[in-house]
Amino acid sequence: MRHDIPAREAEIAAVVGERVMTVTEVDHRLRLLRSGPLAARLPAPDTAEGRNLLRWLVQVMVAEILAGQEAARLGLPSESPEPAEPPEPPGSTARARPTEPSASPARSGRPAPHRVAEDAARAVLTLAGALRTGGVAAAVLATAPAARAVCRVLTAESTPSEEDARDYYRRNLDRFTTPETRWVRPFGPVRRGDMTGPLEDAVFAAGEGETAGPIEGPGGPWTLVVERIEAARREPYEAVRALIRAELAEREGERAFARWLDARQAGCVRLTPGHEHPADPAQPDAGHRH
Template identity: 30%
Template sequence: MSAAGQVVARVGGSVITTVELDERLAAIRNGPLGPRLPKDGTPAGVRLRRWVAQLLASEALLLHEAGHSVPSHDGSHPALDRAARALFDRVTADVMVSEAELFRYYRDNLDLWARPERRTVRQAVRNTRAQAAAVRRDDLGAPETLTRGQLSGPFEDAVFGAAPGAWIGPVRTVFGWHVAVLDGVEQGAVLPYDAVRESIHDDLLSAARGQAFDDWLAGRRAALIHLSPGYEHPGDPSLPDAVHRH
């Protein structure tokens, strides 16, 4: 092997060699995850080497497209993060989500915007039914706002079946004998479209921009990255030890 190393990949006008690959692998192995990584020469170690080659090629591609030089061997090139962000912003600047898409998402996912009925009660728990029956309103605890599922069994049914102002109980549960007063009821509702439109827009736009950038990046990788034999993606089905995981 020459001092310059063998070619691992060509990215645009740049060349990544085994020297850069070995230095990045050494930096990774010297990091906190080093002891958990597969050993060199093992099948898993060979796949790790291919993964790191993919990483170096992707970094070089981002910097090439952003007009920067090739990154340092340990991945600490100060321009890499800025290049990735600038490229993302540039490539996705024109991505939009239509009003029709926003409303369709709202309509198809109404359960996401549903607010359950909420009931405010003041309650007390005693060891016996007689003790619970002797509880006065002044003995009840502080107001609690509850939704179905926070209570259980007959006591929950009594609370959610009562009218505002009603005295509830005594009702027995595993915790003892409950009595309560229902102070108020906030009916369940579905938040209106206008109330959630902005959050839907942010979520869908973020997803659309991510997909647009992934598609662009895949195209640029196909056009500009040329890997030497043996450094293909570890999941390439042409490899005898192909393993493809996400």
């Protein structure tokens, strides 16, 4: 670690290996976050929650630096412009993150340049990812191509076993099952649970092409026509095997990156007072103590 830091301690938020991260940098990112479209949902700056938001942002910025340093050390093509809007803390958005079925880049350990651009366009922060890896790791994986490049290298030789994939399929049959769907005029497609009471009973007792009603219901009475019935179906394991293995590989990669990030943070990061991890029980705004 560098000891001859060319700045006053009050101007430093963190020291990451040889890299000094300044308070000015953190303030800039925080202004971007607070001027974004979700600004109204963020806590006020002069509250414990607001100060912990700043601490959380520092952890994300430190993780970005660590990932960038590792990507540079490995010679990975992972450069990208600074995001216009930093990631919001996990739990506030929940879009689905697509699976990354990578073949040749994973074998070589080095992502092709076009994959970097694709990753930047496709990756988003999800609550599920944050629960698997922790909010900081999930945020940096969602926003930093360098982090995703390092993640792929960490799991280049890791392949989910056939047993693990089959076990996942057996434990999650609901994901691969489409329940019976009835196309009902005037409602459109209807499944069990979409309707209640006598209306549902009548719809699912009728055959294809039959009319049910009039039936008393909200805004009724209703006369319903079952125009088409699509039977329940389940995707066979062979049809979803590749998807499952890709998803399991992605999850293991995220966990491997989180473990790597924890180790690197413990080994070469120094945080100054006011920039500790929000969960650090030693900081005055920590919300959980025993």
